[in-house]
Amino acid sequence: TQLLEQSPQFLSIQEGENLTVYCNSSSVFSSLQWYRQEPGEGPVLLVTVVTGGEVKKLKRLTFQFGDARKDSSLHITAAQPGDTGLYLCAGPIDYNTGKLIFGQGTTLQVKP
Amino acid sequence: EAGVAQSPRYKIIEKRQSVAFWCNPISGHATLYWYQQILGQGPKLLIQFQNNGVVDDSQLPKDRFSAERLKGVDSTLKIQPAKLEDSAVYLCASSRWSRRISRSMYNEQFFGPGTRLTVL
Numbered sequence: 001t002q003l004l005e006q007s008p009q010f011l012s013i014q015e016g017e018n019l020t021v022y023c024n025s026s027s028v029f030s031s032l033q034w035y036r037q038e039p040g041e042g043p044v045l046l047v048t049v050v051t052g053g054e055v056k057k058l059k060r061l062t063f064q065f066g067d068a069r070k071d072s073s074l075h076i077t078a079a080q081p082g083d084t085g086l087y088l089c090a091g092p093i094d095y096n097t098g099k100l101i102f103g104q105g106t107t108l109q110v111k112p
Numbered sequence: 113e114a115g116v117a118q119s120p121r122y123k124i125i126e127k128r129q130s131v132a133f134w135c136n137p138i139s140g141h142a143t144l145y146w147y148q149q150i151l152g153q154g155p156k157l158l159i160q161f162q163n164n165g166v167v168d169d170s171q172l173p174k175d176r177f178s179a180e181r182l183k184g185v186d187s188t189l190k191i192q193p194a195k196l197e198d199s200a201v202y203l204c205a206s207s208r209w210s211r212r213i214s215r216s217m218y219n220e221q222f223f224g225p226g227t228r229l230t231v232l
Binding site: 004009033040041042043044045048088090092094097098099100102103104105107 | 116143152153154155156157160167168203205207209219220221222223224225226
């Protein structure tokens, strides 16, 4: 069974700090996605990483896909209160149906 | 383009009552998903439709949950009778994903705001 485990589960930091959250699996994924879910809203796709070792940047967010395509990380530089939310990683587990499996998420709270 | 619409946004019911949720996906999206998200966890797929056909309902508790997408556009998810453990956010999502182009396309899913269900 393919699983995605995220760590830490909860992170509370001050505005301006840097942080990294992780998404790990014992299985190889062809791609991984990162979503952010703000309180009271649905998840919104941030990025899809598809090549082992790939690094993608989205303003202050840096996403990396592991060389073996079993893990990914999200690094936020100089976190802001607007970054608060639940960060979810997701990967495809069935190419016939397009089914995605989601990690349990990392809840980030950035205090002003 | 308009996003995924869901209603109601909040619902409080007592156990053993029934409840229905409605979803209108993004226009032109063939695939529609219903997820259950328990507080502090990632979404869990309940059922996936492609057009008006069911693609995956392996994790749908069929003794109490049902869903339909009759005309291949909007969809309803029903719970009857509800249990305490059904308290969760029910998310609807849609995507352009199609089985015909599966391996060449990343399945970007667009989510609605969800319905928060509380069962007392």
